[in-house]
Amino acid sequence: MNDTILSGTPESWTRLPVQTLFSLSKSELDSLQLHWTQTRFQHLQERIPALDALAEKQGVKIIADFETLASMLFTHQVYKNYPFAFIERKLFTELTRWLNKLTAHDLSTLDMRGVNTIDEWLARLDEAGMFVFHSTGTSGKLSFFPRSQTEKEAWVEGTYTFLEAFMPGIRDLHLPVFWPAYRSGRQASMRLITHFGPALAGSDTEYHSLFNTPMSADFMSLAMRMKHAQERGDLTTMDTIKAIFKTKGEIVTLKARKAGLTKNFFDKMVRDYRGRRVFLMASAADLLDVALEGLATGQEKVFAPDSVLLTGGGFKGRKTIADWKDVLKKFYGVDQVFMSYGMTELNTYNIACPKGVYHIFPWNIPMVLDHDGTPLPRTGVQTGRAGYFDLLAQTYWGGILTGDRVTVHYDDECGCGWQGPWIEDNVQRFTELMGGEDIISCAGVQSAYSDFMEYIAADVPEGV
Amino acid sequence: MSSDNPIQIPFIIRGQEITANDLLYQSRDRKVQFHYPDPRPLLSQIVLSDPTQLQRDFAHVRVGEIIDFLAEAGKAMTLNHARMEKACRFSIPFSALPESIVKGSYDLIPIVFSKMALRTMVENEIGSKYLDGWVEMPYADKIARRRAYGARTMHFISGNVPVVAALSIARAALIKSDNIIKVTPNDPLTAWAIISAMLDVDPNHPVTKHFSVLYWSKELQDFEHDLIQPRYLEKIISWGGALGGVNSTLNHGNLQASGIDVIALGPKFSISILGSEAFKSSNEIDSVAKLTAKDAGSFNMESCGSARFHFVQASPDQAKEYARQLYLHMQAQDPALSTIPKNFPTELHDELDAARTQADLYYVVGGEKQEGAVVVSLTGEAPDFFPTHRVVVVIPFTGDPVQLAERIHPSTQTVGIYPESLKDSLRDVLVARGVCRFISIGHTIDYAIGGPFNSYEIMRRACRWILDESYPSTWELPWFYLRKAWQIFKHHIF
Numbered sequence: 001m002n003d004t005i006l007s008g009t010p011e012s013w014t015r016l017p018v019q020t021l022f023s024l025s026k027s028e029l030d031s032l033q034l035h036w037t038q039t040r041f042q043h044l045q046e047r048i049p050a051l052d053a054l055a056e057k058q059g060v061k062i063i064a065d066f067e068t069l070a071s072m073l074f075t076h077q078v079y080k081n082y083p084f085a086f087i088e089r090k091l092f093t094e095l096t097r098w099l100n101k102l103t104a105h106d107l108s109t110l111d112m113r114g115v116n117t118i119d120e121w122l123a124r125l126d127e128a129g130m131f132v133f134h135s136t137g138t139s140g141k142l143s144f145f146p147r148s149q150t151e152k153e154a155w156v157e158g159t160y161t162f163l164e165a166f167m168p169g170i171r172d173l174h175l176p177v178f179w180p181a182y183r184s185g186r187q188a189s190m191r192l193i194t195h196f197g198p199a200l201a202g203s204d205t206e207y208h209s210l211f212n213t214p215m216s217a218d219f220m221s222l223a224m225r226m227k228h229a230q231e232r233g234d235l236t237t238m239d240t241i242k243a244i245f246k247t248k249g250e251i252v253t254l255k256a257r258k259a260g261l262t263k264n265f266f267d268k269m270v271r272d273y274r275g276r277r278v279f280l281m282a283s284a285a286d287l288l289d290v291a292l293e294g295l296a297t298g299q300e301k302v303f304a305p306d307s308v309l310l311t312g313g314g315f316k317g318r319k320t321i322a323d324w325k326d327v328l329k330k331f332y333g334v335d336q337v338f339m340s341y342g343m344t345e346l347n348t349y350n351i352a353c354p355k356g357v358y359h360i361f362p363w364n365i366p367m368v369l370d371h372d373g374t375p376l377p378r379t380g381v382q383t384g385r386a387g388y389f390d391l392l393a394q395t396y397w398g399g400i401l402t403g404d405r406v407t408v409h410y411d412d413e414c415g416c417g418w419q420g421p422w423i424e425d426n427v428q429r430f431t432e433l434m435g436g437e438d439i440i441s442c443a444g445v446q447s448a449y450s451d452f453m454e455y456i457a458a459d460v461p462e463g464v
Numbered sequence: 465m466s467s468d469n470p471i472q473i474p475f476i477i478r479g480q481e482i483t484a485n486d487l488l489y490q491s492r493d494r495k496v497q498f499h500y501p502d503p504r505p506l507l508s509q510i511v512l513s514d515p516t517q518l519q520r521d522f523a524h525v526r527v528g529e530i531i532d533f534l535a536e537a538g539k540a541m542t543l544n545h546a547r548m549e550k551a552c553r554f555s556i557p558f559s560a561l562p563e564s565i566v567k568g569s570y571d572l573i574p575i576v577f578s579k580m581a582l583r584t585m586v587e588n589e590i591g592s593k594y595l596d597g598w599v600e601m602p603y604a605d606k607i608a609r610r611r612a613y614g615a616r617t618m619h620f621i622s623g624n625v626p627v628v629a630a631l632s633i634a635r636a637a638l639i640k641s642d643n644i645i646k647v648t649p650n651d652p653l654t655a656w657a658i659i660s661a662m663l664d665v666d667p668n669h670p671v672t673k674h675f676s677v678l679y680w681s682k683e684l685q686d687f688e689h690d691l692i693q694p695r696y697l698e699k700i701i702s703w704g705g706a707l708g709g710v711n712s713t714l715n716h717g718n719l720q721a722s723g724i725d726v727i728a729l730g731p732k733f734s735i736s737i738l739g740s741e742a743f744k745s746s747n748e749i750d751s752v753a754k755l756t757a758k759d760a761g762s763f764n765m766e767s768c769g770s771a772r773f774h775f776v777q778a779s780p781d782q783a784k785e786y787a788r789q790l791y792l793h794m795q796a797q798d799p800a801l802s803t804i805p806k807n808f809p810t811e812l813h814d815e816l817d818a819a820r821t822q823a824d825l826y827y828v829v830g831g832e833k834q835e836g837a838v839v840v841s842l843t844g845e846a847p848d849f850f851p852t853h854r855v856v857v858v859i860p861f862t863g864d865p866v867q868l869a870e871r872i873h874p875s876t877q878t879v880g881i882y883p884e885s886l887k888d889s890l891r892d893v894l895v896a897r898g899v900c901r902f903i904s905i906g907h908t909i910d911y912a913i914g915g916p917f918n919s920y921e922i923m924r925r926a927c928r929w930i931l932d933e934s935y936p937s938t939w940e941l942p943w944f945y946l947r948k949a950w951q952i953f954k955h956h957i958f
Binding site for chain 1: 810825846
């Protein structure tokens with residue numbers, strides 16, 4: 001593989017400029033990706049029991065082509081099919097054993113004594129060199145992606161490369177960072193801000209979050225269960241969840257503190273950083289909440305026009321505001337709203353070009369499957385269920401079958417000058433298309449989490 | 465049905481058929497579409513604003529006459545008749561069930577409307593004497609008489625199996641109620657076909673005049689609000705949830721507060737509990753699995769009686785053997801009751817694929833295609849997905865089966881139990897958990913028409929039970945005491 005510009009490992013590609021990454025011809029890219037897929041498979045098959053089981057079921061010994069790869073994708077349930085009782089009954093050794101089937105690391109000797117919560121479990125895994133990302137749990141149950149420190153560097157560099165597109169020179173530049181949500185956490189976007197908040201800001205003090213507390217995986221799990229219970233009118237579950245939290249002092253005080261914290265955050269933005277170039281990243285819903293609140297108090301054009309405002313996630317599960325981008329521009333004062341499309345399952349976001357479509361980094365292999373799971377040809381324009389292989393996954397299996405419906409262009413160029421496959425800006429969840437109930441996506445998570453906190457705190461007398 | 469030319473769904477309003485292309489229904493995936501009349505201008509005809517009309521119309525109509533009338537109409541409810549055939553043809557593509565089962569289910573409709581079934585239904589569930597007149601109760605100090613009256617009733621029926629429409633209509637006719645039926649988009653014609661058959665026999669019969677069949681979309685919220693008012697309705701019978709989908713925006717809590725009696729049916733699911741006796745030998749496992757396969761697979765699990773979770777007092781190896789046998793028997797069912805499911809959900813398929821990657825936690829038999837599967841949860845914990853489309857979850861347990869009670873979901877309807885002797889120790893504890901029907905394995909779907917339907921007592925609850933009490937004057941007392949003595953003697957001694 002020395003005859004290509006991407007000569008090293010996929011991890012090393014993440015340091016290359018986007019112009020280089022999107023300059024490969026189709027045949028060059030295909031053979032490079034297939035080579036690395038085979039390498040990953042050979043390296044991981046015997047070390048990841050779940051992958052071995054899939055390979056045996058599919059009768060796959062070698063990944064000879066992309067059709068074979070398409071039959072070797074984990075459905076998203078693979079990362080959350082532990083029995084929920086493991087969490088309810090605090091069986092974290094069993095949960096670890098489940099996770100151990102999904103990683104090439106050996107977790108079998110980890111001591112889970114004293115671990116009583118998901119947060120503690122994830123912390124224990126962090127200490128052991130894992131770097132697990134959890135999902136937003138929109139289905140009421142958290143997924144756990146067994147990333148590790150091995151992937152971390154590529155995740156950081158790949159994300160920098162992604163950010164370069166909006167902010168050239170970002171690796172050497174520091175800007176105040178505003179993040180209208182919890183300060184840190186282990187959910188995918190929380191992992192991102194936990195690292196990039198201080199890193200982009202250059203210091204902890206220039207990283208400004210709405211809340212100073214981390215987002216708890218346990219609370220998030222309960223918030224989603226609560227939301228599901230509410231939708232089903234399941235009062236028993238709601239009462240049980242509420243009872244768990246009645247005695248938690250931190251929740252009680254959060255309600256009292258929230259108004260003050262929000263005001264501080266606003267004041268800081270509007271008073272101390274007015275007119276300055278800043279970096280803002282959050283789900284569109286969260287950004288909009290803050291913007292609407294700000295506009296209502298008569299504030300607008302807060303930051304310098306060349307500030308970076310990066311968002312994604314849409315408004316699934318919430319009412320759409322048609323001109324939401326204009327609302328954001330008006331309040332934050334930015335010239336442009338940058339969009340991204342990504343998912344917990346992939347290390348890096350897909351990058352939107354000036355034409356408004358999403359280009360896929362060469363370390364991600366997009367595949368489109370039809371309703372029956374048959375892979376569609378990797379030519380022309382294909383619409384169907386999206387599958388990806390993430391070559392940055394070195395210690396877990398990078399193949400994932402999503403619930404997203406996408407349209408991928410394999411051959412034609414979008415016109416921005418970049419080569420390689422791209423995705424139209426019309427990604428939809430299949431559950432919505434099938435006439436099922438809309439599930440809330442990342443966009444609604446923050447609000448569900450906040451609603452939950454308020455619901456829990458509602459019965460607690462003021463001043464406790 | 466071509467999407468360019470959606471079918472017309474007629475309404476029947478109190479003996480009169482109304483057809484119009486006013487409104488178009490389209491499902492989100494566009495697979496179901498039809499035109500239907502705008503119900504808004506029809507509101508005053510749909511409702512029975514004068515409640516005394518109902519009593520006047522049925523004042524001299526006895527249950528026996530109603531049975532004769534329904535049975536006569538029932539003759540035209542076979543698939544040989546154009547309307548029923550049309551209803552069946554329409555529902556086949558949209559039913560979750562394959563054609564053979566849908567047709568089999570339509571064949572039950574004329575049986576529901578047979579004299580024998582109607583008579584059994586009314587006598588077993590209520591007793592026609594309560595519907596035809598006042599029945600005196602044996603009180604010592606007064607004359608207390610009870611009678612069951614029909615009520616002005618709104619029915620939200622489900623479209624999963626056509627026999628729901630048939631049973632709803634037969635019961636409602638027998639108790640002399642006034643009925644507005646809202647059909648579901650996946651079966652908008654069966655109720656129409658049944659009422660039309662009555663219309664042919666006698667459009668002016670009191671039963672016919674007290675039935676309306678219509679549809680409106682959830683978007684017509686103002687109409688729904690105007691219609692569903694305590695001044696027009698006394699009862700709402702709502703089939704919903706897993707069976708028919710919640711086909712209204714109404715909040716049951718609000719309705720109950722308004723004084724309308726809401727009889728909410730569903731969603732429920734069923735389970736099996738198998739004691740260690742079932743696993744004594746391979747032969748025993750096989751013969752038990754043959755019976756539970758019928759409980760699990762019938763109607764391709766579209767029924768609330770389908771046994772989806774099987775709790776087995778067995779070792780993991782025994783549970784695996786049971787799962788293999790169960791799978792084989794489920795693949796060899798009567799095609800009128802169980803076939804390869806239609807539209808196997810991708811999500812469920814993905815769950816099965818995911819389960820296969822964790823061999824310590826789950827043992828999966830089948831499910832490679834769309835045929836269904838049996839999943840053994842080797843940890844003894846229920847997996848989080850809900851089994852449908854002939855996917856059964858087997859949950860092994862050890863120790864006293866009574867301990868299972870804590871794990872029984874309040875939505876559990878029927879519990880199939882083996883061996884029979886296990887019923888005695890389980891019954892009371894399971895009742896406390898919400899279970900309402902116990903049955904010997906292999907018989908979950910053996911509903912006898914006229915027999916008790918899932919113990920829901922729908923007919924009794926659909927009636928308004930009225931009491932008339934009077935006290936004798938002094939000069940009547942001697943005769944009154946004599947009469948009461950005889951009544952009490954007869955009631956308590958014999």
